Amino acid sequence: MSSRVPTIAEVAREAGVSRATVSRVMNGRSTVDPDLASRVREVAAGLNYSPSRVARGLSLGRTQTVGLLVPDLGNPMFQQVLRGANQAATRAGYRILVADSIEEPHREAELAIEARRRCDALILCSPRMPEDELAQVLASTHPVVLVNREPQGTGAPALSVDYAAGIRDLAEHLIGLGHERLLYLAGPASSASNAARVRSLDAVAAQYPHVCLTRADCGSMIDDGYRALDVVLGSGTTAVLAFNDLVAFGLLGKLNEAGVRVPEDLSVAGFDDIAFAKYATPSLTTMSVPQMDLGRHAWERLHQLLEGEPESPSLHLRPRLVARSSTGPAARRPGGLTTDGDRTPR
Template sequence: MARMSTRPAQRVTIAHVAQEAGVSRATVSRVMNGLATVDPEIGKRVREAAAKLNYSPSTVARSLAIGRTQTVAIVVPDLANPMFQETLRGLSRAAAREGYRVLVADSIENPDEEVILAREARRRCDALVLVSPRMDVAHLGELLPELAPVVLVNRESPVPGVPSLAVDYGAGIRSILGELARLGHNRIAYLAGPETSHGNQRRLDALHSLPASAPEVIEIPCGAMFEDGYRAREAVLGSGATAAVCFNDLVALGLLGALHEAGIAVPERLSVTGFDDIPFARFASPALTTVSVPQTELGEQAWARLWDLLNGREPEDDVVVTPRLEARASSGTAAAAATSVA
C-alpha cells in the first residue's frame, strides 16, 4: 500500500516564477506590482509563468514594495442602517475596479469612539471615508488634517481641501412638509434623530425657520432605529398631530409597526413619512412616503475623489445633493385623518 505524504505542499514563491519565466526576481516584482518599466513581452511571459504555477503574490510584500496597502476604510455611525450599507456598497464596488478593498468600522453612534476608530483605521489603510460623522464641527476640523487623504459623506467639510459629498437635509424636510401641507395637515409631529447627528440638526434648523403660514410642528425626541419609532407611538398619538415626520425610514417603519399593532389606520388616521428611501421603504405596508438620497452613488463618488487624491490629482468639486420626494401610500389627506379620529 502506497504511503501518502503528510508534508504540506511547497509554497510557490517569486523565485519559482522568476526561474520559470527566465527573468530576475526584481523583474517579477515589477510586473506583479503593475509598474510600467517592464517590456510588454517580458511582462506577458512573467504573467503566464505566474498563472502556470498558480502564484499569488504576498499582500504584505506587495504593500511594502509599492508603499500602499491597497485598502481604504469607511467609518459609519450605524452599520445596521441600510442607508449606510448602500454607501458602503457604492464605495466597495468602485474601489474593487481599481484593485482596492474596503475595511469597515462602526462607531455605534458614539462620537468619542468615532474619533478613535477613524485614527486607527487610517493608520492601517491608504485613505479614509467618514460617513455622517457625529463629532462636533470643532473636533471634526481638528481631526481631518491628520486623516488625509479623507473624504466626507453626508456632511460639509469645515477644512478647505477635504472633499465632501453633502445632503441638503433642510430641502428634504421642507419638501415633506410641503407635501403634507398640500394634503391639509396643520399639526405635524417631528420624531427627532440623535442629538449628535448633523443631519438631524439641519432638519431642525429648517423646521425652526418655517414661515408663519406653515403647519405647526411638534418636536418629539426619538432616535434613529426601528425600536425608537416603535416606542414613539403613544407620544405621537398624544400630540394631536395628523401626520408624523420621522428622522429616517427606520424610525418610520418602527412607528408603522406600532400603529398596526394598535389598529391605527395609516394614512386614514395618521400620515407617516420617512427620510432616505432605503430599499424597504417602498415595500412597507402601506408603502412609505419619504425623500430619496442616492447613497450608492455617493459611495461611488467618494471613491472617485479618494482615487484622485491617492494619485496626486485635484478631486472634483464638492457636491450637495437635494433629496427627491417619493410620495406613496403612507401619506393622505388631513380631512381623512380627522374623520377617522372622530
C-alpha cells in the same frame, strides 16, 4: 498535480524582464511600455501567477486596506454605503476595515485615529463629533474623505446629501396633500444631517404660516419610533416626518397595534429609502438617497488621494421623493386621535 505557487522570478524569466518590471506591471504602474506590460500579463496568466497581497503591500509601503467609520452599522443606510465602497475598493485590490461608534460621538475620534493607524486611508461616514474635534481628526488622518458631513475650513474631499432640500420636498409633498399640522420626529442631536433638516423645516414653517410644524426629540432607531406613539397622538398632527425610515418603521408598527389607520387617520413619511421601505405595511413614502453611490464615490475620491491624482470636487446629491401608500390626503374630520385610533373632540 503540483500545488507549487509560481513566483515573480519565474514570470520575469519567462517574459525576459526584471522582477522590478513585473512588480510595476502587476501593481498597475503606468511607467512600463504598454507592449511590454501586455507580455508580462500574458506570461503571468499562463503561469497562473497572482502577486502576494502582503508582498505587494510591502513593496508599496501600504496595507491595501481602507478604514470606514460609521455611527451605527445596524442602520441599513450605512450598510449600503459600506457595500458601495467595498465593491469599488475590491476592484482596485483594497479591503475595507469597518469601525462602528454605536452612536457614541465621544468615541469617534479615538476610533478614527486607531483605524487610520491600521489602514492606508480613512472614510468618515456621518461623523457626530463636534466641529473642532472633527477638524483635528481630519488633520491627523489624511488621506481621508468625509461622507454626509461638510468640512469646515479643511481641504478634505466631501460627499454630502442635500438633506435640507430633501426634507423640504417631503414637507411640501404633505402640505400639497392638505396637511396643515406636521410633526418632525428629530434624529440624534449630534447629527449634522438632523440639524440641516431642522433648519430647513424652520424655513418651511416661515414660508407656510397656515401650517403648524412642530418637532419632537426622537432618535434614529426602530425602537425610538415605536416609543413615539404618545407624542405623535398627543400632538394633534395629521402627518409625521420621521428622521429616517427606521424611525418610521417603528412608528408604523405601534400605530398598527393602536388601531390607527395609515394614511386614513395619519400620514407617515421616512427618509433614506432603505431596501425594506417599499415592503412596509403600508409601503413607506420616503426620500430616496443614493446610498451605494455615496460609498462608491467616496472610494473614488480616496483612491485619487492615494494615487496622487488630481482631486475631484466635492459632490452634493439631492434626494428624490418616492411617494407610496403611507401618505395620503389629510383627514378632514374634526378632533384628534386617541391610542385606540378613535377620534375625540378637541
